[in-house]
Structures are given as structure tokens and as C-alpha cells.
Amino acid sequence: MTSDENIVIPAWMQPMYDTYHYAPAVIDGDQLRCSGMMGIRPDMTLPEDPQTQFRLAFENLRGVLAEAGLTFADVTDITSYHVGLQQHIQLFGAVKDEFVAAPYPAWTAVGVTELVLGALVEIQIIARIR
DSSP: OOOGGGEEOOGGGHHHHHHHOOOSEEEETTEEEEOOBOSOOTTSOOOSSHHHHHHHHHHHHHHHHHHTTOOGGGEEEEEEEETTHHHHHHHHHHHHHHHOOSSOOEEEEEEOSOOGGGOSEEEEEEEEOO
């Protein structure tokens, strides 16, 4: 069982935690395990533009990492789930590279048929706590 002090919740995500009963991230030993993050705004709306969605998903992840005192440099693993993987992978990769620098973490990209709210991508990360 996870104790409350191991749950990481940026302030704007508290309503999601309260309503949908999931933690944006959990500290598990020396790792931060983040739930899948979409490019949603605090009002739970999604931009229509794929690039804006992808960038906002990484911004949201940056906020979760910062809440735990971490950065993308601490990320060891990325799993991304894509609607329209082949159509968007080049654009997604370019946006990812705006946030993630060498040495690069492990990355798995998976094509799916749909995501909640009609999102085009959901990104899950694991980061090392030093």
C-alpha cells in the first residue's frame, strides 16, 4: 500500500486525484513512477493541434517531475501510447527532443486505437530519484 507522502500531485491535478482516484505519480523506493500523461489543460480540455497536444503532455510531465524535485534528466524510461502512431511519430519525436536530451532514456512507442478524452498521445515515465 502506498502512503500519502509517496504520492506526487501538482496542485492543478488535485481535482483529478479526488475525482478519478489515481495519483499523477508515486514514489516507489528510488523511482518516481508517473501515470500516463496527456496534453490536457487544467480544465480537462485537449488542444486539437497534435504538436500543441504533444508539447503540453511533456509540459505536464515536467510539472510532475518538478513537484518531486526532478527533471527530464532523471527520466530512465518513457512509454508513449499513440493514436495515429505512423502519422505523428516524426512530429512527436521532434517535440520529445525539446524536453529530453542525451543521454537518452529507454523509449517504447505503442500504437493504440483510442485514448481517453480523444487524446492523440499518453506518455508514461519512470525517473530515478537520486
